Amino acid sequence: MRRAESAVPRMWAGARRFMLTGLALNGIAQAVAALACAWLTHRFFEVVIDHRTGGSAMAFGLIGAMLGAGALLAALRVVERVQAERLGQDYAAELRLALYDSMAEQSPRRMQARSRGATILRFVGDVKGIRRWMSLGLPRIAVGALSASIALCVLALVNGTMAFAASWGFVGAAVALALLSDRVDPAVREARRRQARLAANVNDKIGGIAVVQVFDQVARERALLERQGAGLADAMVAQTRGMALLKSAAEFSSSFATAGVLLAGAIEVAGGELKASQVVGAITAVGLIAPTFRDFGQALGYWRSARVSFEKIAAFLATPRLATCAQDDDGDSSAAPLAAPCGAVEIEFRGVSSGTALRAFSACAPAGATVAIVGPSGAGKSTLLAMAARLLEPDGGEIRIAGAPIGRYRLSELRRALGVVMPDLPLLRGSLERNLRYRWPGAPDTEVARVAALCGVDELLATLPDGAQTRVADAGANLSYGQRQRIAWARALLGSPSVLLLDEADANLDPASAHGLGQILDGFTGTVLMVTHSYARMMQADLVWYVEAGRLLESGAPAELMGRMGRTRRLFQREANEAG
Ligand SMILES: Nc1ncnc2c1ncn2[C@@H]1O[C@H](COP(=O)(O)OP(=O)(O)OP(=O)(O)O)[C@@H](O)[C@H]1O
Structure with missing residues (x-):
């Protein structure tokens, strides 16, 4: 009689739903702050270019307001980071408990058959990988996508051509990331496999160092560790190359957004459709949103790594467990209580x-x-x-x-x-x-x-x-x-x-x-x-x-x-x- 295995805990359950809502609100606030910055920049240029009476006082006021909006944006990013870390840590804590519960209910023989190094890797490496995705990857994507969408919508209201040009940059980045991200998977898996092997070996040697010494195999074990270390180093470099490619692709594509807005703005100004100050405002807005979008590449890398961790943890949790509570085929849920202390039973x-x-x-x-x-x-x-x-x-x-x-x-x-x-x-x-x-x-x-x-x-x-x-x-x-x-x-x-x-x-x-x-x-x-x-x-x-x-x-x-x-x-x- 075995208890059914349990699934990986749900990401969006309980307090984490509220945490994500908080992050979404933060994303909206960031978009508003970025747009405020853009509008203030546009107004500043208008005032400076028009040389209005009392313009210098207003210009100083606008600079102060710009600094305020910029500071608000920076503060919101700090809050976002803290909220995101809390979200990731909360899920990591639940994952660790789920792994512990699963381990506590497995047959010790099944646990003994596993490499202890690999089990430690589940608790430490995989949980960390998922936490990184939850606190650094996912919130960046959620907040970034939300603030970029709002900023683009507002930009579209100001001028459709500039919004169209900016969108192309962002869409290009998204397509490039989607195409490249599949190539990262094998590197991530290979790195994980080599990490598990190395961890299993080190753990084995910690418990059995006396065996290594007594049988004079120190040099041989050292050579094995060296080989495993070199293999892991190659795999980690390949993984980092893949991740860096994702990040650079996002950076490269999103810089097109800024260039696109500049180009479209120049054409519109030349055609008399827009004022230069409006273009400067739009560039400011895109400039403030672009870094968020650039982070998408890194966030996607975190996801690829977390996906492998999810698979490993799911496999661990799927191990059949010993039944923990009484039940049998007739639905009878319990026998008579066992004998009192010192009692004897057959x-x-x-x-x-x-x-x-x-x-x-x-x-x-x-x-x-x-x-x-x-x-x-x-x-x-x-x-x-x-x-x-x-x-x-x-x-x-x-x-x-x-x-x-x-x-x-x-x-x-x-x-x-x-x-x-x-x-x-x-x-x-x-x-x-x-x-x-x-x-x-x-x-x-x-x-x-x-x-x-x-x-x-x-x-x-x-x-x-x-x-x-x-x-x-x-x-x-x-x-x-x-x-x-x-x-x-x-x-x-x-x-x-x-x-x-x-x-x-x-x-x-x-x-x-x-x-x-x-x-x-x-x-x-x-x-x-x-x-x-x-x-x-x-x-x-x-x-x-x-x-x-x-x-x-x-x-x-x-x-x-x-x-x-x-x-x-x-x-x-x-x-x-x-x-x-
Ligand atoms: N942790 C384990 N995982 C898988 N198989 C095991 C494990 N421990 C023992 N076995 C297998 O079960 C069989 C019976 O082993 P068991 O330990 O019950 O024997 P034993 O009579 O207690 O032996 P001993 O007197 O040497 O301790 C053996 O063939 C062994 O290979």
Whole structure:
């Protein structure tokens, strides 16, 4: 049961509609200010040319008014920039949340299959590309088109020939941009592809620099980075060339608008149709509008880049997600609430399949039982646990908890009932206390102290100068493996979950800690599914499932399975002999 993927958030929704209206009003105001400038220039020339009495006072007044209109235009452009940035940032924030929501609902295995560098690129590079289009590209086009249209309309009222000449310049620019813009696409895509490769490589090396060092591959990896860097540089230059071409085409074509107005104006003045002052006014208006139009080229470049980002983000959001809320085919929306803390529930797998990792796996863990899942590497043991934790959806079959299909529980309710320790669940950055309380931030101090004492974390805290406030690095890298494991245990046990899912949970523990873990399991009243390679841990269980090639091949009490010459006994023969 998978939740339908969600689409890219709508651009013009909620507050952004008002922001765009604000920008449109700004565009109108800019056109009015530009026209005011033009009219004042025209009047100034009239006054100066006519040498009227009192003309100099009026000329100074007009100059003051021109400066005022110019300042207003400049102020409107500042406001436009701020409005536009707000618009872009608002959408970028929504995009990031949509990406996060999608990631949080995807199966971790699907996420692991992706390059982490490419995922970071979605969050950073693609969101930035779209924000740039929203805040620098689109508003420029909207405001520019609006103010240019209004200015041209007014110009047409003054003189049709000049307006016609100016329009040709702008139309020419639009046609040139439309013809050129398709040529930019391949360059943008290539640059993006190379960026993703480089990001994936760098991310891989950040996590695995020790591997590079240990196996003495520093020079080889450096050469690879150099090759990727050179490829990216070529691709970025090609992309910039395309963008610059768009910008120059817009500049070149729009300068024709000014030239056209000048030419048409000169003809009209010569024919006695217009005064020179009117032509000067028209030139001023076109001169004030032309820069906006010149920006169209750059804006179009932003759009081409954003379009690729939209495609990448849409593909990410289209990844199938795990269901987050309960629903089934009958429309029944929920099973009975899961057992209260410390309660025990039955967990049953009915013919569960997952690719080749699990094949029609059926077994039942009775409420309160501790089940040891054993078998050779790659048998499907971890896959089984991942399914019980709903980190993976089965391809077929059904998992039932407390008698109800797992899908009928709300995911949050199910996760509250589960305590999970798996190698894939590292500690997170932040304080040690944050990690301890991660599953229940508001847990009472007594509960935190209980699990800390139970898992030996209190001894660890006593040795750290900053105690619970000690900073934990990415994945707990500044702590020993055993220390991390103990904190992971305490994190899982906080709030006494009904079910414990443990994947090699005693890996990296010293003998004393491993013994402590045995005591924790003995005192735990809920149901436990634990993947283990430890003979002692297996012998502590109530029930053993022997899994091989995705199938349950043996099941029974540990003593019973070790008492006959089956697969479980063969797997643990040596340890059993050593244990006597
Ligand atoms: N993250 C993953 N993405 C895709 N396939 C995976 C992933 N993890 C495991 N598999 C595949 O699933 C199959 C079962 O792996 P699983 O991890 O469940 O085995 P396991 O019994 O837990 O092995 P081990 O004891 O070595 O941990 C393997 O063939 C493996 O290739």
